[in-house]
Amino acid sequence: MEQPTDGNITIDGQEITDLNQKELRLSRQEIGMIFQHFNLLWSRTVRDNISLPLEIAGVPRVERLERVEELIKLVGLSGREDAYPSELSGGQKQRVGIARALANNPKVLLCDEATSALDPETTDSILKLLIDINKELGLTIILITHEMHVIRKICHRVAVMENGRVVEQGDVLDVFLHPKQQVTKKFVEQVMGDKEQDDAYEFLTTSYTTGKNIRLHFIGETTNQALISRVAKEFDVEINILQGKITQTQKGAYGTLVVNIDGENNELARAIEFIKSTSVEVEVAPNA
Amino acid sequence: MEQPTDGNITIDGQEITDLNQKELRLSRQEIGMIFQHFNLLWSRTVRDNISLPLEIAGVPRVERLERVEELIKLVGLSGREDAYPSELSGGQKQRVGIARALANNPKVLLCDEATSALDPETTDSILKLLIDINKELGLTIILITHEMHVIRKICHRVAVMENGRVVEQGDVLDVFLHPKQQVTKKFVEQVMGDKEQDDAYEFLTTSYTTGKNIRLHFIGETTNQALISRVAKEFDVEINILQGKITQTQKGAYGTLVVNIDGENNELARAIEFIKSTSVEVEVAPNA
Amino acid sequence: GTSEEDNTNGESETAPAENESAENETAELTEIVVGATSIPHAEVLEEAKPLLEAEGISLVIEQYQDYILPNEDLANETLDANYFQHIPYLESQKADFGYDFVNLGGIHVEPMGVYSKNIASMDDIPEGTEVIISRSVPDHGRILALFESQGLITLAEGVDKASATIEDIVENPLNLTFSPDVDAAVLPEVYEREEDALVAINTNYAIEAGLSPLDDSLFVEGADSPYVNVIAVRAADEDSEALNKLVEVLQSEEIQTFITETYNGEVVPVGGSN
Amino acid sequence: MLNELFPNVKIADLWEATGETFYMTLIALTGTFVLGILLGLLLYLTSKGGLWQSKSLNLSVATVVNVFRAIPFIILILLLFPFTDFLVGTIRGPNAALPALIIGSAPFYGRLVEIGLREVDKGVIEAAKSMGAKTRTIIFKVLLPESMPALVSGITVTAIALIGYTAVAGVIGAGGLGDFAYYYGFQRRAFDVVFVCTVLIVIIVFIFQFIGDFITNKLDKR
Amino acid sequence: MLNELFPNVKIADLWEATGETFYMTLIALTGTFVLGILLGLLLYLTSKGGLWQSKSLNLSVATVVNVFRAIPFIILILLLFPFTDFLVGTIRGPNAALPALIIGSAPFYGRLVEIGLREVDKGVIEAAKSMGAKTRTIIFKVLLPESMPALVSGITVTAIALIGYTAVAGVIGAGGLGDFAYYYGFQRRAFDVVFVCTVLIVIIVFIFQFIGDFITNKLDKR
Numbered sequence A, B: 001m002e003q004p005t006d007g008n009i010t011i012d013g014q015e016i017t018d019l020n021q022k023e024l025r026l027s028r029q030e031i032g033m034i035f036q037h038f039n040l041l042w043s044r045t046v047r048d049n050i051s052l053p054l055e056i057a058g059v060p061r062v063e064r065l066e067r068v069e070e071l072i073k074l075v076g077l078s079g080r081e082d083a084y085p086s087e088l089s090g091g092q093k094q095r096v097g098i099a100r101a102l103a104n105n106p107k108v109l110l111c112d113e114a115t116s117a118l119d120p121e122t123t124d125s126i127l128k129l130l131i132d133i134n135k136e137l138g139l140t141i142i143l144i145t146h147e148m149h150v151i152r153k154i155c156h157r158v159a160v161m162e163n164g165r166v167v168e169q170g171d172v173l174d175v176f177l178h179p180k181q182q183v184t185k186k187f188v189e190q191v192m193g194d195k196e197q198d199d200a201y202e203f204l205t206t207s208y209t210t211g212k213n214i215r216l217h218f219i220g221e222t223t224n225q226a227l228i229s230r231v232a233k234e235f236d237v238e239i240n241i242l243q244g245k246i247t248q249t250q251k252g253a254y255g256t257l258v259v260n261i262d263g264e265n266n267e268l269a270r271a272i273e274f275i276k277s278t279s280v281e282v283e284v285a286p287n288a
Numbered sequence C: 001g002t003s004e005e006d007n008t009n010g011e012s013e014t015a016p017a018e019n020e021s022a023e024n025e026t027a028e029l030t031e032i033v034v035g036a037t038s039i040p041h042a043e044v045l046e047e048a049k050p051l052l053e054a055e056g057i058s059l060v061i062e063q064y065q066d067y068i069l070p071n072e073d074l075a076n077e078t079l080d081a082n083y084f085q086h087i088p089y090l091e092s093q094k095a096d097f098g099y100d101f102v103n104l105g106g107i108h109v110e111p112m113g114v115y116s117k118n119i120a121s122m123d124d125i126p127e128g129t130e131v132i133i134s135r136s137v138p139d140h141g142r143i144l145a146l147f148e149s150q151g152l153i154t155l156a157e158g159v160d161k162a163s164a165t166i167e168d169i170v171e172n173p174l175n176l177t178f179s180p181d182v183d184a185a186v187l188p189e190v191y192e193r194e195e196d197a198l199v200a201i202n203t204n205y206a207i208e209a210g211l212s213p214l215d216d217s218l219f220v221e222g223a224d225s226p227y228v229n230v231i232a233v234r235a236a237d238e239d240s241e242a243l244n245k246l247v248e249v250l251q252s253e254e255i256q257t258f259i260t261e262t263y264n265g266e267v268v269p270v271g272g273s274n
Numbered sequence D, E: 001m002l003n004e005l006f007p008n009v010k011i012a013d014l015w016e017a018t019g020e021t022f023y024m025t026l027i028a029l030t031g032t033f034v035l036g037i038l039l040g041l042l043l044y045l046t047s048k049g050g051l052w053q054s055k056s057l058n059l060s061v062a063t064v065v066n067v068f069r070a071i072p073f074i075i076l077i078l079l080l081f082p083f084t085d086f087l088v089g090t091i092r093g094p095n096a097a098l099p100a101l102i103i104g105s106a107p108f109y110g111r112l113v114e115i116g117l118r119e120v121d122k123g124v125i126e127a128a129k130s131m132g133a134k135t136r137t138i139i140f141k142v143l144l145p146e147s148m149p150a151l152v153s154g155i156t157v158t159a160i161a162l163i164g165y166t167a168v169a170g171v172i173g174a175g176g177l178g179d180f181a182y183y184y185g186f187q188r189r190a191f192d193v194v195f196v197c198t199v200l201i202v203i204i205v206f207i208f209q210f211i212g213d214f215i216t217n218k219l220d221k222r
């Protein structure tokens, strides 16, 4: 929300960077913001916190109270209207934050690390609320986060930033499965397989010396194919799953398995050839 | 380090709870403590921070300086002796903490969430240092942590506490693979498979309606058996890996896979029967 | 007695006091506002209140704790008269600040005394004795004059005794050191503790500390002292009937007796001497 | 019995002196509160990263504050004579003490206000900005309410200093307990009066402290 | 030229008054530092969860501190006459002002010390305890060094109050710039003296402030 040195910001066809002070203030009311640390006023009750943006926008009292009541119901805080933030759990605080951000019927909801301070269960409930809001109110939600599982769970499109620049963007599944930049790869590791496994992978490739250790990348629908059992049936090889992780997303399943395929050399080569012909991506350990 | 209301503490055959104030102080010098937030004196340099416990124990100056030099080398902080804590990274701070804890040649090293404030890479380097110390100096290390992967990586034995009581204890792998208490199960989920997967599991059991969805628990050495390929070869069933995670530990590999086995009913039953006869544990989804 | 000072130190006593005087003219009581320091001036004025009332004059007493403001307030017409200063001080103030005041009449003398715990008589004053005096500059000349009158020092020729300073001492056979350090009010405490020193104490503070200027002092100003406390008024009011009546009452037999009796002769009335 | 223990103490006088102390302290406190918050806001808003960031303005306000903090109160009274005379119409009495009392304590309080404002969560201000709030709105709806406990506990500390100042203001006839203790108690060697006045002052300070703490706790919903 | 602008200002007298102010402030400051740290430590150590936790001791120290904070300085000087006489052997002059100056400012500084000590990281104290440190060791090796920046910046604030007090201590002949301004400046209507003294006091305060800030920044390795 600072004066940018460069670049421009366009929301709903309006060039934000061209606005003067007053217009900028007004245009801000069309963006609802949610913060990692909630940024609630401890001196105001839940009701009054939600009321604040309405007061700022100059909404008359009666209308304001009505709207606040509505919002409290929307975010599921009925009964806690008169509580102070200090009396709320983290999840409840973020619900107040969301209600407050929605107060002026914004076009965009900007969530800056909105769930990073919450425990996993609370994160889930907040994400669920965001999905509901997205569907019901039809507003755009921009999520800023470093938690990849949050993106996996609720986002449609993703952009990866590094040093203040967007270095990669696109459909969530595309970016997750084919990360191009180093940053993206590191991030995607969080959900797709982690460094621990890489460590172990090294270890595996040294202790399993017979056969070939290969890494299989399952992308989207391909996990439906009973690949391993088909290979086992069709080729005279033994397949041993060493380690890996397979996960489901909204657009299908993906993941990585490290397997050891052992058998007669020829047969082995044919089996790997076959796997390569499927949509599963294969990586063969160099030293095996 | 407070007066306990109940129970007793024995270190190296000595009853701590029976000691008077002075003896207690002296006995504390036989326990080195490392803290989550390092608890270094910001007003002292690295050298002087490490020197503090020696000053407290009344070690003469010359000897003290020698010992500090030794410790700085041990934890790999040579060249940073005169830096203040604020000039160090988290990992370096914890190294100072470790050096300080070791200063009086303690019998026990007590680490209270020693790595919880560090990023994964730094955590690894600190854990490596702890393993080295454990091997070289032969002292007992007690790690208090809620991060299961830390325990998995460097511990031999584990005790789980709830409400101030030990509710479960034993060999790390035993406890991890067969958690008995609810708390333990929740903790072990962190490394063995997480809640997300359970959510997805439900989803799977509803969308895969043909065949049977089963959950396979691989424990220790059994992952070596090429179970899936054997089943595929010996029985006329198709095995489709839906999701799961397999990991390696110091005592072997373990993990969980959810698979869908499809085929003629009789054959299906026989295949499951066969799997059950191995050391792999099987759980059949109720609604499949 | 301080209980009757109700109308002093009030929130806004000065302004209404003036308004009242305007209103009261119709009630046939003429109000005059007189500034005074507490003892004995304010007490003497209190005593005179009923007598003045009988003369158709209502007396309002303003209490002061310093020697600067009563003159300033007289000049700016907050006061109609003040009763706190002696003639030399009045003269020096007139000279310094160009006040157009006149002395309407002397009422009493508070003789300045010199006291000491360990020195029993004037003949026993050892060489080099310290003389502790008030740091209030207007007192210095008076004290030095007193010492000169006792033959202990000599002041430079032609110096106005009232405004003489320590630097004006030309002869000092006993090598007395004059220390003008402390607040006049603290002098009795100093007397109690600095046993080998001479302490010059203003009579009002001496009385309040339970010292008798006549019995406890080594030497004290006589009744012929030039330091007569006077009623000072603006020159324009020199002929004011009410103010002259005030002086008349204060110099009356009744008040003079009151002064003598109340202060055991430590405050000496100077009835009509001006 | 009270008369035996404290023969020189006259309840009516004491009562009046107590009233004067309260009067001066409360009025001066009100003035200090307003002026101090103004100064504190100025210091805060013009500081680096503030809403009205201005190095020169910040420096000048800070200098004024520091100079007035530095001048001993007794000298401040003297220096303010012309100003007091112009404002109050007299340089004597409790009302004449007020300008000096306020100007003497507002800079100190201003610093406390600045410290209090600094403790307001930056995130909350950011949130208000993101809602399109004007600076005025941020001041009145965010900064002041969120720092109120600090502002109140600061004014309590200032009140104690102010009560000390009222005693010094005796030189211009401001009255009050401190002055009463010095002039009627000490000068007349009525040490019972000194004692009783001191006790009363201590009680008044404790009352201010108690009220301040109570309000602070009441306001603080953190 | 200086003589024309300030005809009544005598450099030698001013110089002496400045010396007295420095003398009193520095000695009193040293005393206040020691006594204040003692009081602050007592308050801190006896408070809830402290090393010497004791409700009654804490309450009594807090009461003493509050009472002495509450007594106006001018009254404190009077009340301390017997004590000062016993200690210094006189109730006149700069030395006689010292007990009152120290006792008047130590309680205030003690509170600042307490606040500073509270800010010492609990974890560091726990660490020292886990090393088997005695309370004395914890005080001297942990509490005081770790709170030193706060202690120094606190003494700077106290110094400013102390300089104000020295002006009041004029009643017992303590001298100094404040007193000089009042008696030689104001009483003789030599307003140039008042002005020059005020400027000198402001400069002295700024010097203290500057030194305090410098040391605080130097010490603070956080």
Ligand SMILES: Nc1ncnc2c1ncn2[C@@H]1O[C@H](COP(=O)(O)OP(=O)(O)OP(=O)(O)O)[C@@H](O)[C@H]1O
Pocket (backbone or CB within 6 Å): A002, A003, A004, A005, A006, A164
């Ligand atoms: N385009 C820009 N113009 C001017 N200043 C900028 C710009 N981008 C960033 N900054 C400056 O960089 C600093 C960091 O910005 P900001 O906190 O918004 O980064 P961020 O991406 O949100 O970081 P994080 O990922 O930690 O939340 C700020 O001080 C801001 O002033």
Ligand SMILES: Nc1ncnc2c1ncn2[C@@H]1O[C@H](COP(=O)(O)OP(=O)(O)OP(=O)(O)O)[C@@H](O)[C@H]1O
Pocket (backbone or CB within 6 Å): B002, B003, B004, B005, B006, B164
């Ligand atoms: N045996 C005991 N005797 C007396 N007090 C105890 C005992 N156990 C715990 N407490 C009290 O319980 C509180 C919490 O203790 P502590 O911080 O040591 O718990 P913890 O297990 O380390 O918590 P965490 O897992 O969050 O680190 C402390 O205030 C301590 O006084």
Ligand SMILES: [Mg+2]
Pocket (backbone or CB within 6 Å): A112
């Ligand atoms: Mg950010």
Ligand SMILES: [Mg+2]
Pocket (backbone or CB within 6 Å): B112
């Ligand atoms: Mg703990």
